[in-house]
Amino acid sequence: MKKIFLVIAFVAMAFSAKAWSSVVNGASFHIAKKYMTKEALAEYNRLVALRKTVEHNSAEVKDAKVMLDAELRSTTTCEKDVVVRIERAIEVLRNSAKYTDKEQCEAFVTLRQMLIKLHTISTIAIEGVEHSHHDFEFTWSGNREGPSPDKRDKYETRGKLTWSKMWNSSFCGWHQGWSSNYYAYDIDLRFGRIREQAMQGTVRDWAHEVGERAKPMYEWAKPDMLLRNEPRLRLEDIHLEMVARSAYRLAAIMNSVVK
């Protein structure tokens, strides 16, 4: 039993070290490639190949945050900030000839990971909104409550979840068996209508926009809250929309760096 626990724990840790699950990450990259220009796609594929052959440091995603002020503006120059790291990465990729292979790889890995972080609600830290700054645990209530109150206790499943884990990797459990390819297909089908709008603007505009989605949630999202299925179902839509936005914006960035 102990063994099983440890195996599960390590799988979970491998999971939690990444933003979103690997299937959803892959889906976001699949969608992005679809909307890159020919030149951008060639550059993207060159960087993917380079990443496989050149030794480089992976992007440090743990504790990555998007710092927003009380008006939800990103104004920071802190090097650890997600927005700043994306801007630096774009700079390197735009002037790739000036940088070593290792530096290009690191910029590319950082760009992909940080764009995902930028579109993860739990990454957004808003000035004056206390619970947005630290991860917290809460109780979720599962899918077997049943309508009759006398049976509710018998069927209801509950568990502990953290705010960041919910946004990073909990929703894909509802779609077991989906490949990255299929996720990409479904997400693009559902959110294709926002693609053109999503590809406009700067990284700081995007941070502001995600901040606008995140802020109202902290009126109810608090440590020790009980989160039922109904809001979780609606939150999945926001999560998937964010995956779509992140994908469209990866395409927009790659299109711009090869111009």
Place this chain on the structure above:
Amino acid sequence: MKNRVLKIALVVVALCVGTRALAWENIGHAVIAYNAERLLDPEVKAKCRHYLKASIPFYATWMDQARSIEPYTVCDKWHSTNIDAKYKVVVGSPTTGAYHIERIRKEMANGAYKTMSDSLVKINLQYLIHMVGDHHCPVHVRWSKEEHPQFHYSLLSNGKKLHTHGFWDGAIAFKRRNWRAEKHFDHMQKLSPKQAKKMQKGTAYDWTQETADVWRKHCFYAMPAGTDRAKMSSEDVATVHAIVDKQVQRAAYRLAGVLTEIFKE
């Protein structure tokens, strides 16, 4: 660190428990919906898209999540259908899923869906996508404990008690770690149009009766009480796979058939 490891393990265990009791588990529903979508012709697929605003598999498990949410708590009993003392499916009871599959089919038939609001068409599709799957899951026929005590027993998993319902719900993924929906579709035996038509015939009551017979005549013997799923021979595993693969094939073809019958001009 130790504390953190334990905490994460508990979260993962809790998440797994949360899905354990669902028919076909999430993976089975996803595969049935995915396979059905692949079987549809473009016209019908486009109509489904129009109303669902998503792929068909996106709503494969929605009904399991929604059963605890108003106004959908009404569908809590629609995930399975009763079998009587004489092993016959109970017909006409609004607290069974087969009743509602047939009700929705009738209400939407012959272009009648065009008189419905888009949101009603959507919700009906969401119900059908899930319920057709549920009614092909061998343990989603309700055998009362009083009339059929022999069908209420446990299996084992590495010596630990495992409810037979839990095993069959997840049997499609048994020993098939990392199989994605595409692989399940490739694996599914394809039918000629004539064979498909034959399989798609009948009502949800007929299909449920067939599922009940599959349980009684095959599952019951393939995995008798006390079978340890960790110690099964490869032949026994193959028998389990043959049973569930057939049921998944039937569910996928019939779901495709139901959607085609509604939308095909």
